[in-house]
Amino acid sequence: MKRLGRKRWAFTLVEILIVLLLIGILAGALMLVSFSVTAKAEATRIVEDMRAMKSAAMLYYADFGLWPVWMKSGTTIRDANNRATPDKYLESIPLRGDHWVGVAGVSGDLGEATVIFVSTSVSSTTLERLGVMGSGFPLYGITVAGRITAIPDNPDVFDASTHNAALWYIRKNQ
DSSP, X not given: OEEETTTEEEOOHHHHHHHHXXXXXXXXHHHHHHHXXXXXXXXXXXXXXXXXXXXXXXXHHHHHSSOOOEEEETTEEEETTSSOOGGGTOSSOOBXXXXXXXXXXXXXXXXXXXXXXXXXXXXXXXXXXXXXXGGGSOOEEEOOOSOOOOOOSSOEEOOTTTOSEEEEEEEOOO
């Protein structure tokens, strides 16, 4: 700080620029942390939606003796078996503007069921975060374009850079 005249003090241009630079660096670091936290929260919500659908599918199986086939149809999730929709078992159906979660099940003695998450416009950062969180449970990936007609027999491990849908097996044939 420089003294001007008798009682006047002023900051130099260099001092002001240094302070502005430090504020910019701190703001940039805060933005990075903020985006990371938002992506983690969105990925956590997706995982919780998948867990809720898994629980609902197990209750459906206990009620009817077969696995549900809950897929997106317009603005809701419908049951292909025409028995019960997920709202019978859940407070809210996991159908968001940027993703939806359903269940694909094949019944019978060796029937298997899969919780499926499909991204319509989830950010790549959130998908990457989902991949990291998916390391705690087996999460497989597929690429979906249009309607889902079948679940592949041997899907790849979920990769956020190539997949826009994630599978989590409730019951898988060995």
